[in-house]
Amino acid sequence: MEADRPTIGEYTLTCKLGGGSSSMVWKAEHRTTGKVVALKQIDLLKLTRQLKSCLDCELSFLSSVKHPNIIRLFDVFQAENSIFLVLEFCDGGDLAAYIRDHGRVQECVARKFMKQIGAGLEVLSMHHIIHRDLKPENILLSTMETDPILKIADFGLSRLLNPNDLAETVCGSPFYMAPEILEFKMYDDKVDMWSLGAILFELLNGYPPFRGRTSVQILRNIKASLRLPFFEPILPQLHPGCVDLCSRLLSIDPEKRISFKEFCQHNFLKIDEGGDKSFC
Template sequence: MNRRQQVKRRVGKYEVGRTIGEGTFAKVKFARNSETGEPVALKILDKEKVLKHKMAEQIRREIATMKLIKHPNVVQLYEVMASKTKIFIILEYVTGGELFDKIVNDGRMKENEARRYFQQLVHAVDYCHSRGVYHRDLKPENLLLDAYGNLKISDFGLSALSQQVRDDGLLHTSCGTPNYVAPEVLNDRGYDGATADMWSCGVILYVLLAGYLPFDDSNLMNLYKKISSGEFNCPPWLSLGAMKLITRILDPNPMTHKRAGEKKLGNLCYTY
C-alpha cells in the first residue's frame, strides 16, 4: 500500500476522493461508502462561513426538506454528519450532468424527449407539494441527469416548507432565478408556492422545446414587465398540444393562473 492510499481521507464510513463541484459555501467531493462500495456525493460546508453569511437557517431548511422527500426523480439525501468545523451532507451521486448543459450542447429537443423530462419533473414536483415542500428555484441548472438519462431535481436551498406559509395562505419571500420566476412572486403581494413552481415548470418545458427562454431581456425591469404581462411567442415548430399547454401554464392572470395551479399538478402529465 503506498503512502497516498494510507492517508486517504475518511468521513465516517466514506472514503473521500476528488472535488466534483465548488460553490460559495460548499465544496462537493466524490466519495465511496467503504461498506457497500456505493459512490456518493459529499457536500462539505464550513460552519464558520455558514454562520458569517447567516446561512444556517437556509442549510437547516435544505436538510429538513430533503429528509422529507424520497422520490426517484429527486436527488436522495442519505445522511448528515458534523465535525467541530464542518457539516457533511451525503447525497446520491448523479453522473449525467445538468439538463442545462444538455440544452446548451445539443440545442432544443424533439418533443418526445422533452415530454419525458417534463413528465418526470412534474411527477417529482407534484410529490414534493404533497409533502408540503415548494422548491421555488426550478430551472435546468438544478435538474440533474443520472447515467440512464433520468431527471433528478437538486438544490433545495431556496425551498419553502408549508410551515412558512402565512395566515393568508401565501408565501412572501421573493426568490428564484428571474427568467423562471412567476409574476405573482415578483409583485410582492404573496404567492402560492405550488402555483409558482408550476409556472417554472412551464418555462422549463418552453426552453426544452424552443432551445431559448420565453422571457428574456438584459434590462431587469423590462424582463419583469414581459413576465408580468405574459409577453412571449411560441416558435413555429411547436405542436398545437405543446403550445396550448405552455400558454395555459404561462398565464400571467393571477386568478386563472391560480385556478390552473389548484388542479392537481400531476394531471399536466396526462394532458401532454
C-alpha cells in the same frame, strides 16, 4: 493517487461538481465500500437565519422521502464548521448541460421529462413544500445513456408552505423566477409552476422564455410580452396541448396560472406514446 486526494469523514473527494455562496458539491467515494456519492458541503458560518431555516426544511424533507424523481439523501454529518449531505450521485449531469449538448428536444422527450418532474413535484405537494429554485441546473439525470430518470435536486431554498399561507422572501434564479417574486409580492406554490413552465419552454426551444441582463429587465420583458417567444419554425410541429400547457404555466397572473393539480390532469401529459420504448 488516492493518498493525494482530500478526505472528509469516511469519504475521499474526487472532484468539484459545483457550488454557491454558502455551499459546495463534490463527487466523492466512500473509502471502504468505494460507493460514489455527491457530497454537499454547507458552510454553517455563512448561513443566515433564513438559509438555516431552508436547510432544516431540506434535511427534514429529504430524510423522509424515497422517490425515483427526488434526489436521495443517504446520510448527514458535521465536520470543520460545515454540515455534509451525502447524496445520490447522478452520472448524467444536469438538465442544463443536457440542453446545451442536445439543443431543443423533441416534443415527446419534453413530455416524458415533464411527467417525471411532475411526479417529483407531487411528493413536494404532498408535504406542502415549495422548492423556489426549480431550473435545469437543479434537475439531475440518472445516466448519460438513453432514457434517463430525472431527479429534482438542491432544496437549499425550499420551505414549508401550508395551504392558504403566503411567502415573501425573494429567492431563486431570475430566468426561472415567477413575476410575483420579481415584483417583491407575496406568493404561493404557483411560483414552482412558473419555473416548470420556463423549463418546458427551454426544452422545446433551447433557450429560456424571458431573458435580460438584470431582474428588472427580465420582469420588463415578461410584462411586455403579448405571447410566448417560441422559435417560430417549431410551432407548426407542436401539439396544441403542448403550447397550451406552456402558456398556462407561464401565465403572468398567478390567479390564472395553472395549479399543480391541473398540471397533472392536462391532456398534453396524457397523450399516448404508442408503446415507443426507444425514447423517441
